[in-house]
């Protein structure tokens with residue numbers, strides 16, 4: 001894709017005051033610490049700024065990449081030529097109204113879960129160790145312990161690809177296991193309204209502590225990673241077990257390609273052991289996917305998303321199928 005002209009960049013800067021950064025090293029901001037340079041990252045501070053940016057992109061026939069904290073993303077070693085909109089700390093307000101909560105998409109999920117605990121609202125305990133933004137969580141319908149944030153959503157505010165501000169009721173968000181309509185409809189989530197149930201503060205606190213202790217024990221903590229690489233397949237889970245156990249059983253723990261390493265703590269995590277490239281991670285994902293399919297007949301799907309230079313995103317196992325033979 002063509003690089004943006006200096007005039008275009010000046011116009012975009014005016015639509016997103018104080019939020020434009022050029023030539024961003026993705027390996028320094030991404031959770032996996034992988035990726036080349038992004039030409040342009042825009043960090044809007046309001047829904048109106050998001051709408052103005054999307055109207056500009058729509059007029060110019062450009063589709064930007066939308067990112068949160070990149071805790072589920074693998075960036076291309078060649079970087080990102082598509083302009084990128086990052087929803088983060090500049091849009092992170094949280095407001096309470098009884099058991100209803102409205103939060104902006106840039107809110108950091110562990111901080112959000114903590115605020116709910118302080119307010120005596122239960123139901124989001126399972127999210128307390130998920131290190132992304134609320135927007136990323138809603139888009140992925142993320143959660144743990146077989147739960148997803150979708151079950152607490154009343155409505156999601158978003159801006160569509162032509163810059164129209166919209167509100168979708170939960171029933172129109174297509175929530176299913178790690179799925180939502182936002183993965184394909186090009187809308188940028190700006191806020192979510194949710195309902196939680198009153199619960200004693202001490203109970204929430206003790207459940208969250210137990211969850212965090214369990215995660216600290218099981219998951220790699222020091223090396224950069226993107227959480228679970230593969231989604232759990234319910235049929236595979238019931239017949240032979242979760243992805244981590246199956247991958248471990250096949251002897252992948254400790255296997256390495258370049259700087260990408262299957263964690264010795266948890267086999268569904270690939271960590272950056274130093275200088276990993278996207279290519280290394282993709283090759284490891286390909287080897288694991290094929291080995292599990294040969295051994296069990298189940299083809300696992302990656303939860304981690306690969307972001308190409310053009311900003312298009314694919315589940316990381318799909319890229320392997322197309323690129324690596």
Ligand SMILES: Cc1cc2nc3c(=O)[nH]c(=O)nc-3n(C[C@H](O)[C@H](O)[C@H](O)COP(=O)(O)OP(=O)(O)OC[C@H]3O[C@@H](n4cnc5c(N)ncnc54)[C@H](O)[C@@H]3O)c2cc1C
Nearest residue numbers: 068069070071072132133135136137139142143189226227
């Ligand atoms: C250590 C670790 C543990 C993890 N544990 C869990 C877990 O237990 N459960 C779980 O579900 N996930 C887990 N994850 C994965 C990840 O944290 C979640 O998927 C998280 O919700 C992604 O949020 P993010 O802001 O980082 O999104 P990103 O990774 O930046 O983006 C993910 C997707 O969301 C889209 N997106 C992001 N923000 C917006 C927005 N505002 N509007 C529209 N689309 C948007 C992106 O385009 C992309 O498609 C873990 C990750 C790590 C590193």
